[in-house]
Amino acid sequence: MNSLYTILVYSENIAGVLNQITAVFTRRQVNIESLNVCASSTPGVHKYTITCYCTEEMVKILKKQIEKRIDVLQARYYTDEDIFMLESSLLKISTQTMLENPEVCRIVRHHGARIVEVNPTYSAVEKTGTTEDILELYEDLNRLGVVRQFARSGRICITRDTREYLDEYLAEREKTVES
Amino acid sequence: MKQRITGAEALMRSLSAEGVKTIFGYPGGSIMPVYDALYDYTRGEKKAFDHILVRHEQGATHAAEGYARVSGEVGVCIVTSGPGATNTLTGVADAMLDSTPIVVIAGQVPISALGTDFFQEVDLVGVAQPISKWSYQIRHAEDIAWAVSRAFYIARSGRPGPVVLDFLKNAQTEMVDYAPEKVGFVRSYVPYPKLEMDAVQAAADLINGAKKPLALVGQGVELGNAQEELIAFLEKADIPAGRTMLGLSALPSTHPLNVGMLGMHGNYAVNMKEQECDVLIAIGMRFSDRVTGSLKTYAKQAKVIHLDIDKSEINKNVKTTVAVVADCKESLPAITALLKKGDHKEWRESFKPLDKKERAKVIEPAIHPKEGPLLMGEVVNTVAEATQGDAVLVTDVGQNQLFATRYFRYPKHRSICTSGGLGTMGYGMPAAIGATFGAPDRTVVCFMGDGGFQMCIEELGTIMEHQAPVKMILMNNNYLGNVRQWQDMFWQRRKSFTRMMNPCYELIAQGYGIPYEAVTDRKNLAAAVAKMLATKGPYILECAILEDDDVLPMTPPGKSIDEMQLELAPPPTPPVREGRPAE
Ligand SMILES: Cc1ncc(C[n+]2csc(CCOP(=O)(O)OP(=O)(O)O)c2C)c(N)n1
Ligand SMILES: [Mg+2]
Numbered sequence: 001m002n003s004l005y006t007i008l009v010y011s012e013n014i015a016g017v018l019n020q021i022t023a024v025f026t027r028r029q030v031n032i033e034s035l036n037v038c039a040s041s042t043p044g045v046h047k048y049t050i051t052c053y054c055t056e057e058m059v060k061i062l063k064k065q066i067e068k069r070i071d072v073l074q075a076r077y078y079t080d081e082d083i084f085m086l087e088s089s090l091l092k093i094s095t096q097t098m099l100e101n102p103e104v105c106r107i108v109r110h111h112g113a114r115i116v117e118v119n120p121t122y123s124a125v126e127k128t129g130t131t132e133d134i135l136e137l138y139e140d141l142n143r144l145g146v147v148r149q150f151a152r153s154g155r156i157c158i159t160r161d162t163r164e165y166l167d168e169y170l171a172e173r174e175k176t177v178e179s
Numbered sequence: 180m181k182q183r184i185t186g187a188e189a190l191m192r193s194l195s196a197e198g199v200k201t202i203f204g205y206p207g208g209s210i211m212p213v214y215d216a217l218y219d220y221t222r223g224e225k226k227a228f229d230h231i232l233v234r235h236e237q238g239a240t241h242a243a244e245g246y247a248r249v250s251g252e253v254g255v256c257i258v259t260s261g262p263g264a265t266n267t268l269t270g271v272a273d274a275m276l277d278s279t280p281i282v283v284i285a286g287q288v289p290i291s292a293l294g295t296d297f298f299q300e301v302d303l304v305g306v307a308q309p310i311s312k313w314s315y316q317i318r319h320a321e322d323i324a325w326a327v328s329r330a331f332y333i334a335r336s337g338r339p340g341p342v343v344l345d346f347l348k349n350a351q352t353e354m355v356d357y358a359p360e361k362v363g364f365v366r367s368y369v370p371y372p373k374l375e376m377d378a379v380q381a382a383a384d385l386i387n388g389a390k391k392p393l394a395l396v397g398q399g400v401e402l403g404n405a406q407e408e409l410i411a412f413l414e415k416a417d418i419p420a421g422r423t424m425l426g427l428s429a430l431p432s433t434h435p436l437n438v439g440m441l442g443m444h445g446n447y448a449v450n451m452k453e454q455e456c457d458v459l460i461a462i463g464m465r466f467s468d469r470v471t472g473s474l475k476t477y478a479k480q481a482k483v484i485h486l487d488i489d490k491s492e493i494n495k496n497v498k499t500t501v502a503v504v505a506d507c508k509e510s511l512p513a514i515t516a517l518l519k520k521g522d523h524k525e526w527r528e529s530f531k532p533l534d535k536k537e538r539a540k541v542i543e544p545a546i547h548p549k550e551g552p553l554l555m556g557e558v559v560n561t562v563a564e565a566t567q568g569d570a571v572l573v574t575d576v577g578q579n580q581l582f583a584t585r586y587f588r589y590p591k592h593r594s595i596c597t598s599g600g601l602g603t604m605g606y607g608m609p610a611a612i613g614a615t616f617g618a619p620d621r622t623v624v625c626f627m628g629d630g631g632f633q634m635c636i637e638e639l640g641t642i643m644e645h646q647a648p649v650k651m652i653l654m655n656n657n658y659l660g661n662v663r664q665w666q667d668m669f670w671q672r673r674k675s676f677t678r679m680m681n682p683c684y685e686l687i688a689q690g691y692g693i694p695y696e697a698v699t700d701r702k703n704l705a706a707a708v709a710k711m712l713a714t715k716g717p718y719i720l721e722c723a724i725l726e727d728d729d730v731l732p733m734t735p736p737g738k739s740i741d742e743m744q745l746e747l748a749p750p751p752t753p754p755v756r757e758g759r760p761a762e
Pocket of ligand 2 (some may be wrong): 550629630654655656657658659660
């Protein structure tokens with residue numbers, strides 16, 4: 001059975017790692033739903049947050065194939081219960097329609113979104129939340145025909161676990177090099 | 180102590196520091212500074228290396244593979260950018276699938292030209308990454324000492340594999356304060372996972388309770404130099420063992436617990452018994468589809484213990500009951516220490532009737548035919564008998580490979596070079612060249628088909644130049660025989676482009692000045708083989724082989740391994756075609 005998994009990958013900051021990670025998904029015919037890459041809280045370590053739908057058996061294989069790449073430090077997978085997660089989005093809407101139809105502002109408020117710019121031509125709306133929150137806002141506004149552009153980020157997340165597995169791994173490796 | 184030298188010279192020093200003795204290569208524009216340095220380092224007082232000029236860069240990679248396989252050292256290639264680099268990719272992919280340690284160093288355009296579609300520019304790291312263990316671009320001379328040492332460390336440690344270094348031309352000419360480096364640790368890479376005693380205990384418990392244990396021995400045993408540890412393990416618990424094609428010499432074929440080769444064209448009994456054993460112990464093998472046949476039915480009755488250094492192999496193809504992720508040099512003795520002395524005579528004896536059946540139906544007719552044209556089986560058997568003991572077997576790909584691996588003998592370790600995972604035609608001849616440099620004191624025999632012989636035929640030039648003592652046995656059936664067999668068995672005998680017109684190989688041999696003899700008649704075979712082996716240097720023995728002989732036994736592709744056939748099913752009725760006379 002397919003479920004949504006969030007895979008957190010940490011790698012050394014060496015060129016070409018992203019290619020190697022995405023190639024693992026392509027080879028096993030798993031689509032990446034979203035991808036976010038940024039520096040992690042550990043200096044010199046990059047963090048990749050990847051979501052995909054697949055079976056648990058497959059996500060275990062993906063994890064091991066990713067970790068097999070030399071410059072990857074660690075890959076672990078999570079379900080939504082295991083993490084705090086966020087996505088953000090931006091919408092560009094027509095100011096004229098917004099002014100003509102009070103429903104637009106009501107929807108923006110109802111969804112807890114923020115209007116971050118208003119000018120005579122367009123207005124910009126920002127919304128942070130889960131995928132579902134964001135898509136609901138988009139659909140509600142789109143139904144009114146006001147959306148000119150829509151952008152949604154990849155997922156970012158931190159784990160709920162009290163253990164820090166990357167730190168443990170790095171400490172363990174540190175010990176190995178000393179001995 | 181630091182010294183100011185060019186990047187090219189720094190490469191020479193780094194290679195020397197890694198213990199490199201032999202380099203297979205081919206020069207070109209983007210690697211000229213390195214070749215200029217090589218000029219000094221291959222002669223005179225600075226001499227550190229032998230450089231073998233191949234005739235095609237693919238040949239360099241296979242030669243490096245053959246060298247690595249027999250010697251246990253890292254094979255090294257140096258080539259130019261662009262076409263030189265892309266020509267190595269088949270060998271890199273081959274080395275990846277077969278866990279062979281090689282380092283390919285390719286020239287690259289200078290940093291100022293990168294990304295501009297410069298003459299002979301190819302994004303080598305981009306194309307090599309998915310088929311190599313590690314690929315890295317050396318952009319400046321300061322990186323050389325680190326990158327080269329890291330490359331060798333990664334290639335040879337853990338599960339070995341190919342590493343590609345893309346060496347920018349500016350980095351070759353820049354001056355650098357060179358000091359050797361020795362990389363023996365990479366934070367993100369754990370080549371030797373820590374042995375977990377719980378797993379060792381669980382494995383030992385399963386084996387101690389087994390009534391019908393069966394071991395599957397792979398190349399990992401050779402790569403881990405655990406041949407002795409394997410024997411101690413098998414003997415203590417009295418476990419029969421089959422070997423994969425790449426693992427054939429990991430357990431001497433003369434050992435009483437050896438029960439033959441696994442896989443699609445392996446031995447009959449062991450294939451049947453994989454479906455009957457109660458505990459299956461896989462050691463340094465990866466459950467390739469050529470071994471397992473259909474996974475839906477493979478060894479479902481058995482508890483599976485998997486010993487592997489690469490955790491990504493665990494549960495990849497076959498569900499494992501107990502995984503022992505570690506170097507088998509460590510895990511085998513740890514398990515052996517916990518084993519009770521076993522006695523599985525009855526179980527082992529039960530292989531014998533099946534062996535007998537295979538011997539009568541398949542082996543005897545293949546190695547001792549009474550009439551008709553020569554067969555591959557008898558040629559291999561004759562060579563195996565004549566070389567008893569010391570020879571290294573190199574094969575190309577196809578029927579020649581399957582007959583050669585089936586009927587050769589492997590009393591010694593590190594005695595087989597064959598392209599298992601990628602099945603690369605053209606591998607044989609250059610790999611055999613590499614093997615003669617990797618094991619200069621051993622006889623190297625190389626079986627090839629008429630198709631594969633022509634796929635790296637240019638390496639006859641390398642053989643000629645170095646008088647590399649490769650005993651080439653060209654088994655000529657005038658067909659791309661392996662494909663022809665599948666067409667006959669599964670494609671209604673429609674031989675689509677598998678018949679092939681052959682050149683006069685005697686004239687080719689003459690052109691290269693390589694001694695040649697042809698055998699067409701079985702009564703001359705043994706003498707011809709003896710003459711080949713007694714002749715110093717290279718030799719080509721061409722054998723005229725029955726055109727439509729088939730390799731048996733065979734598990735049809737996608738079928739369960741207990742559906743292995745000892746004889747051909749009656750031919751399917753060819754499709755009736757309107758207006759055409761039946762063939
Ligand atoms: C590079 C490459 N191309 C194609 C194939 C597919 N293939 C596998 S075996 C074979 C026939 C080999 O013919 P030959 O070398 O004459 O050997 P034979 O089977 O006749 O002994 C072919 C074409 C391959 N394995 N490698
Ligand atoms: Mg042939």
